[in-house]
Amino acid sequence: MLDKVIQFSLTQRLFLSVILGVFLVLGFYAWKQIPIDAFPDISTTQVNVIIKAPGMTAEEIESQITSVIETELLGIPNKDILRSTTKYAITSITIDFINKTDIYWARQQVNERLLSIWDQLPLGIEGGLAPMSSPLSEMFMFTIENPSLSLTERKHILDWQIRPLLRTVAGVADVNILGGETKTIQFEPDHIAMAHAQIGIDEVHNVIKSVNINGSVGRIDVGVESLIIRTEGRYQSIEDVAATVIKNDSGAIYRLKDLGEISYNSLVRYGAVTKDGEETAQALVVTLKNANTSSVIDAVQEKLRQIEMTLPEQTQLNVFYNRKNLIETAVGTITNALFQAIILVIVLLTIFLGNMRAALVVSTSIPIAVLITFFLMYQFGLSANLMSLGGLVIAIGMIVDSSVVVVENIVSQLSKNANLPRLHLMYRATKSIAAPVFSGTIIVIMVFVPLLSLTGLEGKLFSPVAVTIVFAMCAALVISLTVIPVLASLIIKNRVANTPKYLLRLQSSYAKTLENTLAAPMIPIIIFIILLVLSGLVYMFLGKTFMPVLDEGDIIVQLEKSPTISLEESVKLDQQIETALLSNVSEIKQIVARVGSDELGLDPMSLNETDVFMELRPKAEWQVSSKQEIEDKIREILIQYPGINFGFTQPIQMRVSEMLTGSSGAVTAKVFGSDVNLLAELAQNIADVVKITQGSQDVQTTLIEGGDFLNVKLKPELASEFNLSVSELSHYLNIQVNGFKAAEVINGKVKTPFMFSGIAKNGGISSIEGLKQIPLQMPDNTTLKLSDVAEVSLSQGPAVIEREDAERFAVVASNVVGRDMVGFVEELQKNIANDVSLPSGYYIEFGGEFENQIRATRNLMTVIPLVLFLIVLILFTTFKSLAKSSLIIVNIPFALMGGVFGLFFSGEYVSVPASIGFIALIGVSVLNGVVMLSHFESVKYKSLNLTRLISNAAGDRLRPILMTATTAMFGLMPLVAASGPGAEIQKPLAIVVIGGLFTSTLATLYLLPILYYKLEGITRE
Amino acid sequence: MNKNTMMLLALTFLCLSVSADTVIKTEDLGQLALEYAEISTVSSLNLPLVKAKISHKSGEAFQLxxxxxxxSHEVLVNNGEFVDAGTAILKLSGSEVHHFLEKxxxxxxxxxxAKKRYDSNLKLFNEKSISNDKWAVISENYFRSRDEFGHYQHFSELIHSSPDVDVILIKAPIDGYYLNSEPVNKLADESDLGxxxxxxSVRLRAYIGSAEAEQLIYFEAGGCHIEIDVVSQTSMGYFQEVWSKPLADDxxxxxxxxxxxxxxxxxxxxxxxxSSVLSIKRATYILVKKAEELIxxxxxxxxxxxxxxxxxxxxxxxxxxVLFTSVAAVQGVLMGLGGE
Incomplete structure (x- = not known):
């Protein structure tokens, strides 16, 4: 089969060239078209339901909304996990579906169920399915700046000028508006006037509903024309609203303006945005899941350029987050590494082959393989991102291996100057090494294929790496057996230069040292074993983490203040901190802080929570050398503001963390149960235990307690006297405290809410006494105070209720320092079992990053034996001997040893990418072993003594082994040297492979011959 | 202040529920903006707006x-207009006016x-020159005619003379506001003319919740300070009637x-x-500055x-x-928040 392919290639060179040209064009096209992103899509199929229930407490929402919806959604097919977070006035319910579930199907399922129970939910709620985005969809953010515009005007522009236009951009799921004030037309009922006119608020509302409509009547024919008739009543302006006739009492006309005050006002705010200490409004562009982020951002920016020209003078759209910057930086880092790797590999090939033409032929395989890989990525829907491009960089050193072997053999065949036709020589040279090339490449592919079985975040991150490497290796294999012989036939001359002198000297020195080693094999064996044991000890002390943190460039500081803080005070504290940071940390270009909930409710933060987004200046302008030092400077400032918790994160990191666990922290202990107070108490007890467990740091407990509520309980015997029901009272108070949307005034595309509200004057009710004194217009139009008909009492309730699969839980999160996470959790489990007694029905689950690491370890522990089994299978098929296969397998620990030392000396942690590096190392080290051992086997029947036979054979293989090892190592060097954002994730992988290849090459060059010598010696005896 | 100190402070605070004054040193509050306001004393407290009416107590108006x-009954001044005593305020006309004048x-x-007869017979009666029965008849006649005349005379004192026998003008008996009454023929043989x-006598009347009525001291309406005069000692359901003192001229x-x-x-x-008020565990506090400490x-x-x-x-x-900035952050300190 392989022979036929090679023969066809060499005989149909023109046809092959055409096919190659087509693939190159397609590859180039794919490179231009392929979606570019920072990360692969790591989100699960997730559907988010957001319901806003103005004025309702967390407990009320939980019982009346969250649990109703959850019960309905629990039975949904393909559901993986159901989580919810309920806070004051909002609930966010998230359903994770099992992998590969179609997002449209999932949304349809959720929507159908939601609609079926909507009628059971309380009146006045708003919301539904959140836009079809992923946690990484927040890709473009900007504020609107113009000192002459008020907050209301800024939001108005965002709401009605910018948002509708940006939503027309393909790929934009929604535009989330944060901060600012929403303009309303407000009617503040004058209870005295209303009572005097004998008009109730419901009567007013009913009149407004019946008036504020345009009705369709029909058509009449007038002459030859048909005229449409309609009735017109819709409000167009505040004057229309004010002039509404509410009652005509025998000629005494009561208009709305007679019954209260009508004015422009703004909606009650649930969040705010500050920029550099001044309040403003911001827009956040959310992309659709699976959209091409780069092209969407380009289109958004183009649209904004058009919009900006239509905005009021001096208005600027201040972009403070553009995901494309990160994409360009990260992809740029990787692309640079890719080009550097290509150049390094070509230089190495030239040095090793000592022949520019041969080096050129081999080097050609790189761009061809890369372009074909892009073509395959495009066809299989892979985006170009940190991981997939990283995979390509890793593959560069291995791509050339098969071509090196082919070209080297062609060169040696040609140098023998056999009296055969040139093409035939080429054919014979290629055909003779086709099988080992094929099996060697298959071994490498086999190593990476099991990585596709990884699940969770590590699976989503590293599958693209594995797939890209597999694509690249497949392309390299095909190229080496088809294109390379053809190119060699066209480029390489019959007479070629001999082996470079330095290589001959190297071979000679190597043969001598090997002979000496074979003469006294125990010394090197002992050295290898000592190093191996040492590496085992070093491994024990290596830091372990799930995933290195990607430097996204920007910094987010999350602030947590007193749970009952008001929005105004929360903003004031944010402003203090922003001002301090800007004046003390010169590296910060601008700060945009967001407190409370956004308009869509995609991230329902409480009023005490702030995300302080810091855009940093270009690195050249920094006074410090690293981002860590900037964080230290920020930390120094923040510590000066006691009473406020803070934590560092980054835009994507924050969202990924929330997506995966709903909470951040290396280890989280979730205690499940029904009673919130008991959960809070248990969480506190657990937190105390966590604090005394060795290795814990930054122990935090969710503030589920701390919500103060005023309970208004109707006095039933008095209320019945006036026919006042709880719902009427609730409705009335809602108007007084929060406002009630009675209608909309539509003017063109602008819709202005028309609110009944009692908060226009004096800023509303600001004390319990004030609430008690609130005048109530009773159904019989008498006026009483609230305290006359209801008891008002202060009580405490949960500020936030979190649930997982419909069960309440409280979380204690902790980071772990100075010890391994698994050991920490085991000790913690023991301590909790001893010190915390759980009532019946309460239980604890451990999670967090630890959960990811456990899962990743479990997956890797499944993958590695599988990889080893496949390798043994291939080796056994190749050598037909288990003993000889074992000689190569023995090489593996010595390869891993180098990886461990690499991590130790570089200060990197053992992480998922490092583990992937170890797996890759297995493949490459085995490949070298195969190259060496197969040659021993091919020459073993020569009539030479065993020592000379082995040293000669090993010397023969020195060049290919050094070539494959060094090309792989130098191919990865740019990744190690890279410092820009994006390099962090691939760096541990590269370090492991480089370190491992170093020791693996030594083991292949010295240990393997020793072991073969011993084995063959026994066989010969 | 390190985290442990803060935690200790928080625990103490929460455990004792601030039965004794808890103290925070201002130096422990780092760079938080700390601004203070003078606490002023107040002697009055406003309640929510209530409906009130400018009215008068029963019986304080001069009834015409x-x-x-x-x-015919023509009002010559505007309803509610202030009139001086003697000002013509009404014009009554018709045959009944004529009849009245005749009567x-x-x-x-x-x-x-009757008076002449009474006066002349009084001496005779005292001298017992006429019988008791006779005197009784004279006296009765005298007093009846005096009553009848008095009845007409009081009203006639309000009348301006007019050449027309069918028309009379009614003048204001005192300084005050003329208030219309209607309907005119509410009484059987008389007419209520206002x-x-x-x-x-012009006062403000309001109905105030029983719990607050006794402590009321004044009303304010449109910049007008109106002292309370009397609070009714009977309750009207949830309210008590409150009368102000007479309204000032301004x-x-x-x-x-x-x-x-x-x-x-x-x-x-x-x-x-x-912004100086914080609450913890359902209790409300302020942070009072004493030297370099907050109580x-x-x-x-x-x-x-x-x-x-x-x-x-x-x-x-x-x-x-009292501290009125960064209070929520201090609240956080008291709750044990702070740090990374």
Whole structure:
């Protein structure tokens, strides 16, 4: 089969060239078209339901909304996990579906169920399915700046000028508006006037509903024309609203303006945005899941350029987050590494082959393989991102291996100057090494294929790496057996230069040292074993983490203040901190802080929570050398503001963390149960235990307690006297405290809410006494105070209720320092079992990053034996001997040893990418072993003594082994040297492979011959 | 202040529920902006707006009653207009007016005769020259005619003379506001022609919740300070009727006007900025500055006005200063928040 392919290639060179040209064009096209992103899509199929229930407490929402919806959604097919977070006035319910579930199907399922129970939910709620985005969809953010515009005007522009236009951009799921004030037309009922006119608020509302409509009547024919008739009543302006006739009492006309005050006002705010200490409004562009982020951002920016020209003078759209910057930086880092790797590999090939033409032929395989890989990525829907491009960089050193072997053999065949036709020589040279090339490449592919079985975040991150490497290796294999012989036939001359002198000297020195080693094999064996044991000890002390943190460039500081803080005070504290940071940390270009909930409710933060987004200046302008030092400077400032918790994160990191666990922290202990107070108490007890467990740091407990509520309980015997029901009272108070949307005034595309509200004057009710004194217009139009008909009492309730699969839980999160996470959790489990007694029905689950690491370890522990089994299978098929296969397998620990030392000396942690590096190392080290051992086997029947036979054979293989090892190592060097954002994730992988290849090459060059010598010696005896 | 100290402080605070004053050193509050406001004392506390009416107590108005039913009844001044005594305010016309004048004249003549007879016979009666029965008849006749005449005479004192026998003009008996009455023929043989309300009788009437009524000291309406006169000692359901003292001249309020007024209660309290108040575990506190320390002082909010709360405290807060910035952060400190 392989022979036929090679023969066809060499005989149909023109046809092959055409096919190659087509693939190159397609590859180039794919490179231009392929979606570019920072990360692969790591989100699960997730559907988010957001319901806003103005004025309702967390407990009320939980019982009346969250649990109703959850019960309905629990039975949904393909559901993986159901989580919810309920806070004051909002609930966010998230359903994770099992992998590969179609997002449209999932949304349809959720929507159908939601609609079926909507009628059971309380009146006045708003919301539904959140836009079809992923946690990484927040890709473009900007504020609107113009000192002459008020907050209301800024939001108005965002709401009605910018948002509708940006939503027309393909790929934009929604535009989330944060901060600012929403303009309303407000009617503040004058209870005295209303009572005097004998008009109730419901009567007013009913009149407004019946008036504020345009009705369709029909058509009449007038002459030859048909005229449409309609009735017109819709409000167009505040004057229309004010002039509404509410009652005509025998000629005494009561208009709305007679019954209260009508004015422009703004909606009650649930969040705010500050920029550099001044309040403003911001827009956040959310992309659709699976959209091409780069092209969407380009289109958004183009649209904004058009919009900006239509905005009021001096208005600027201040972009403070553009995901494309990160994409360009990260992809740029990787692309640079890719080009550097290509150049390094070509230089190495030239040095090793000592022949520019041969080096050129081999080097050609790189761009061809890369372009074909892009073509395959495009066809299989892979985006170009940190991981997939990283995979390509890793593959560069291995791509050339098969071509090196082919070209080297062609060169040696040609140098023998056999009296055969040139093409035939080429054919014979290629055909003779086709099988080992094929099996060697298959071994490498086999190593990476099991990585596709990884699940969770590590699976989503590293599958693209594995797939890209597999694509690249497949392309390299095909190229080496088809294109390379053809190119060699066209480029390489019959007479070629001999082996470079330095290589001959190297071979000679190597043969001598090997002979000496074979003469006294125990010394090197002992050295290898000592190093191996040492590496085992070093491994024990290596830091372990799930995933290195990607430097996204920007910094987010999350602030947590007193749970009952008001929005105004929360903003004031944010402003203090922003001002301090800007004046003390010169590296910060601008700060945009967001407190409370956004308009869509995609991230329902409480009023005490702030995300302080810091855009940093270009690195050249920094006074410090690293981002860590900037964080230290920020930390120094923040510590000066006691009473406020803070934590560092980054835009994507924050969202990924929330997506995966709903909470951040290396280890989280979730205690499940029904009673919130008991959960809070248990969480506190657990937190105390966590604090005394060795290795814990930054122990935090969710503030589920701390919500103060005023309970208004109707006095039933008095209320019945006036026919006042709880719902009427609730409705009335809602108007007084929060406002009630009675209608909309539509003017063109602008819709202005028309609110009944009692908060226009004096800023509303600001004390319990004030609430008690609130005048109530009773159904019989008498006026009483609230305290006359209801008891008002202060009580405490949960500020936030979190649930997982419909069960309440409280979380204690902790980071772990100075010890391994698994050991920490085991000790913690023991301590909790001893010190915390759980009532019946309460239980604890451990999670967090630890959960990811456990899962990743479990997956890797499944993958590695599988990889080893496949390798043994291939080796056994190749050598037909288990003993000889074992000689190569023995090489593996010595390869891993180098990886461990690499991590130790570089200060990197053992992480998922490092583990992937170890797996890759297995493949490459085995490949070298195969190259060496197969040659021993091919020459073993020569009539030479065993020592000379082995040293000669090993010397023969020195060049290919050094070539494959060094090309792989130098191919990865740019990744190690890279410092820009994006390099962090691939760096541990590269370090492991480089370190491992170093020791693996030594083991292949010295240990393997020793072991073969011993084995063959026994066989010969 | 390190994290452990803060935790300890928080635990102490929460455990003791601030039964004793908790103290925070200002130096432990780092770079938080700390601004202080003077605590001022207040003696009154405003309640929510209530409906009130400019009115008068029953019986304080001069009632104008005509002893007949005129065919025509023309009011010569505006309803509610202030009139001086003697000002013509009504014009009555018609045959009944004529009849009235005739009746007045005849009553006057009859009374004159009866009086003359009475006076002349009084001496005889004293000398026992006439019998008791005779004297009784004379006396009865005299007193009846005097009553009848008096009845007409009181009304006739209000009348301006007119050449037309069918028309009379009624003049205001006193200074005051003329108040229309309707309908005219409400009484059987008489006519209610309205009222003249003396200026000193114009007051503000409101209905105030029983719990607050006794402590009321004044009303404020449109810049007009109106002292409380009397609080009714009977309850009307949830309310008590409250009357103000007569309205001052500079209060531009019209009789009959319904308006919203702010009632003020007497209270011995302090005024603190709203942003100075924090609450923990259902209790409310302010942070009072003493030297370089903040004393966490419990308070009770009594009411609010604009940007201030009216509060009472078991501690004396006279001449003290209270923290009104970064209070929520200090609250966080007390709750054990802070740090990374």
């Amino acid at each position: 009653i005509a002893p007949f039913k005129p065919q 007045y004249d005849s009553a006057k003549s009859l009374f004159s005769l 009222q003249i309300l003396p200026k000193a 209060c531009e309020l019209k009789y009959g006007q319904i308006l919203r007024v702010t009632p003020y209660q007497t209270v011995a309290a302090y005024q603190v900025p709203k 966490v002082t419990p308070i009770t909010i009594k009411g609010a006005e604009a940007n201030y709360y009216i509060v009472t405290s078991t501690s004396t807060l006279d001449n003290s200063r």
